[in-house]
Amino acid sequence: MKTSQFNDETDIIVNSSPAVIFLWEAKDNWPVEFVSDNILQFGYEKEEFIEGKLKYGDIVHPDDLPRLKKQLNRYCSENTYKGFTQEYRIITKFGETRWVDERTLIRKDSNGKITHFQGIILDITERKKHEEELLLNENRLETLLKLNKMTGYSVSEIIDFSLEEGIKLTKSKIGYIAFLNSSETVLTMHAWSKKAMSECGVNTKQRLYDVENTGLWGDAIRRRKPIITNDYEACETRKGYPEGHVSIKRHMNVPIFDGSKIVALVGVGNKEEDYDTNDVRHLRLLIEGMWKIIQRKELEDSLMIFSKDFEKANNELKSIQSIKKELFDSIGSSQISDRHTSIFDHEAINSINEQQSQVMQDLIRSSEKLKSIIDSMVYMSAESAGKITYYMTYENPEELINDAVLNIILNIDEKNITIEQYIPKNISKLRVDKEKFTDALTRIIFSSIHFTPIAGNIDIKVSEYGNYVYFEVKDNGVGIPEPLASSLFMRFHQFNDIVFDTSWYEVYEELKSNYYIAKNIIEAHKGKIWVESNKGKGTLVKIKLPKF
Known part of the structure; x- marks a missing residue:
């Protein structure tokens, strides 16, 4: 083979390979004496280097250049x-950042004086990404x-920790977490990252945001998907930010779902490089994990509170029983049996019996609360493990309601509540898991009993329109005040700066547990559930369920 032909073949082999050949002078920023044609893969022409328009150091990433020179x-x-x-890293002519392996x-x-460096560079960007x-x-x-081990931390501490870790995972500079109300109309800012707070010069920090009128960071909720904005200034939906606010260059926000509802929004900003779908995935998985942990944490805290209530009632019962025993012992050993003493003993026994009956009622209520919380914890564990299976059959809605009412007939009789059913004779059958859907109805009716006065009424109506069957459970009780009513289906919700009548706290956790399980069962049937309630005007629970 002739020398010229051999050289041509060599050039073809070299320039079609991924390895770019260089000959650099041992001078500042490394002037290039030779570079193979395939430098074009990074957008540059070889003449730009050979003619001295560019030195090799000019294309090295500025953050890596000092380290490179030192080594x-x-x-x-x-x-x-x-x-x-x-x-x-090097910067391509198109402004992209690429990782290279230099040999x-x-x-x-x-x-013995160093005059040149001869070597190759290989693009290893994909390997670096992996x-x-x-x-x-x-x-x-x-x-x-680490989150799973934070059992002794508060919910706020868990959320703050998760936010800072999310910022690290996405290589961001700032971040925030906000929670939504049940109707997904209002965002409540929970936490800004430490860096954002230290750089923010806004005097009055807004905490409540109307989703419909919120700018760029509300898009993820309105569109129900993650939104990446790698050029904030060019974004058409941005509404700007107040004077003193942290400057934003890049931004990414991700909605967090609990079933079909958005419950939280997490956002990060100012990553040095563009955000991508990998950033979305890592942030979403982390905050979804956080959401499950704070749900469990809240249940555990509630369980601890109700356990203390149960223990208190149990101790009171033991104390009353002890007093009662002492009284009977004193009566039996007393030599006095006049009429006045008998009257006193009778009144004392009646008083103790009344106290004992009241404490027994407290014990029963405490046990019901504990069971509700434990049921919720067991359900969440089974749900997380994917162990909840639905066995669908066609069932008559009236029979489902009758079974649900029968499950809690003692509670109904205890308050002398009248249950009125309004069900058309020819109502269509529903394709449901009979046991689970009956459980959902039972929990909803049982929760209505809380608000219904003694000798009150609960109306249960069933109707059908098109391909859907509708259930309504209406009581004539005291109603549920906002924002409790809109948060009943959320396993976690914070009520910052809100003061309620303390009596609501006694039933709120139990109600949430029942409604949360009912909601998940109904959504597993492709249905919807919502509450319409105002304090003093009763509560109406509505269910929409497809027939098939």
Whole structure:
């Protein structure tokens, strides 16, 4: 083969390979004496380097350039290296950042002076992405493990920790977490990241935001999907921010779902590079994990409170029983049996019996509360483990309601409540899991009993329109005040700066547990449930369920 032909073949092989060949001068920023044509893969023409328009140091990422120079000086000064390898970033002509693996030999003249560096660079960007993805997965799992161990921390501390970890995972500078009300119309800001708070100069920080009128960061809720904005200034939906607010260059916000409802919004900003779908995935998985943990945390806290109530009532019962025993012992041993003493003993026994009856009622209520919370915890555990299975059959709505009422007939009789049913004779059958849907109806009717006065009424209506059957459970009780009514289906909700009548706290956790389970069962049947209630005007629970 002729020399020219061989050279041509060599050029073709070199320039079609992924490795770019360089010959750099051992001078500042490394002027280029030779570079192969395939430098074009990074957008540059070889003439730009050969003619001196660009030095190699000009395309090295500015954050990596000092490290690169320091390492090169060490290799050269120690005089023990013939060659070296190093990884760093370069900037393409299109402004993209690419990772390269440089493999270089040190060339010296006859006097031993270093004159050139001869080597190749390989694009390793994809490999770096995979390595980074593995590292991020490890970090996210490690964070979730830490979250699971934060049993002694408050909900606020858990949320703040998750936010800071989410910022690290996405390599962001700032972030926030906000929670939505049940109707998804109002955002309540819960936490800003530490850096955002330290840089923010806004005097009065807004906490409540109307979703419909909120700018860019409300898009994720309105569109019900993550929104990435890698050029904030060019975004058409942005409404700006108040004077003193942290400057925003890039922004990403992700809605967090509980079933079909958005319950929270997490946002991060000002990453050095563009956000992508991997950032969305890592942030979403982390905050979804946080959401499940704070749900469990709230249940555990409620269980502890109700356990103390149960223990208190139990101790009171023991005390009354002790007093009663002492009284009977004193009566039996007394030598006095006049009429006045008998009257006193009779009144004392009646008083103790009344107290004992009241404490027994308290014990029963406490046990019902404990059962409700435990049921919710068991349901959440089974749901998380994917162990809830639905067995669908066609059932008559009237029979489902009758079974539900029968389950709580003692509670109904105890308050002498009248149950009125309004069900058309030819109502269509529903495709449901009979046991689970009956459980959902039972929990809804049982919850209505809380608000219905003694000798009150609960109306249960069933109707059908098109392909749907509608259930309505209406009581004539005291009603549920806002914002309790709109948060009953959320396993976690915070009521900052809101003061309620303390009597509501006695039933709120139990109601939430019942409504939360009922909601999940109904949504598993592709249905919807909502509450219409005003304090003093009764409560109406509506269910919409497809027939098939």
